[in-house]
Amino acid sequence: MVDALPASVDRRRETIDAALDRCRGPLPLADPQAAIIVQGAILHFDQVRYRLLAWCVMPNHVHVVVEAFAGFPLGGLVRSWKAFSAAQINRANGRRGAVWAPDYFDRYIRDESDLGATISYVENNPVVAGLASTPGDWPWSSASVMRA
Template sequence: MQPKGWHSRGYLPHFDSTETVQFVTFRLADSLPAHIAKALQDRDHVLPRLERELDAGLGACWLKRPDIASMVEDALIHFDGARYRLLGWCIMPNHVHVVIEIVDEHSLTGIVGSWKSFTAKRANSQIGRSGPFWHPDYFDRFMRDEGHLARTVVYAEHNPVKAGLVAEAFNWRWSSARFRKT
């Protein structure tokens, strides 16, 4: 799939370009009640509220299960170095943050679609359920400079601390922070 540049698949604008560093957040299908998702859809500058709502841990939180979280992490790592460079990630109970640099002619849409399709099928099988696993859309933001990138990786890796799940980021099992412990 070729990169599309700026495009929209509904209400979220996306930027898809090669050799671009991107911050991506995707969430479970049931992570937000419909009325909150609708309110967020109709407003500009909703990221802080979206983050608060996701960190509240709503929905089934399938990613709390070690087998599911590990499988999602393995999927993220699988094409590291081939389709993208994985710069940081964090798998929360009901959403995932990833910072990647896209390489060659791969597209962000194709990469995220591949992650979500593969992991949804495998997770539904492991859980013994059917139906939507991931919310159909995702949030992305391209990194404007090295400072923006550094702040974003710290944000992603410290999300479990902010959500009150661990005291130190490196203690969260499903995050790149555990590899940065010094």
């Protein structure tokens, strides 16, 4: 049996998630060029290394719902997206340094209902943040590309 996280850790994660979802703090992906670079990195190996189910590039974070194929662990996929997009964003801006936090948060999708709720959460992120009227209005997400 897996031990549950302490309530204080859950509250901290919820506080951070809420701040991210409201686009608080630095906004490194608010630049459309940066968002395009990140979206391109996510789309690049779709159907080759993974099956992309949903994504959303927000001004300060990214959500990706992906089914990794055998031989391509999630950690490696995330490192690849981050390394490629950081190099491209830094090159475009003539700068150096970190673009991404060193780690990422993942969660296991348990069933079709959980998958549907997760995709809805991801695609509705810009609406909740007040950045778009409908999910399809946000140009850097599966809602505008896959479901338009």
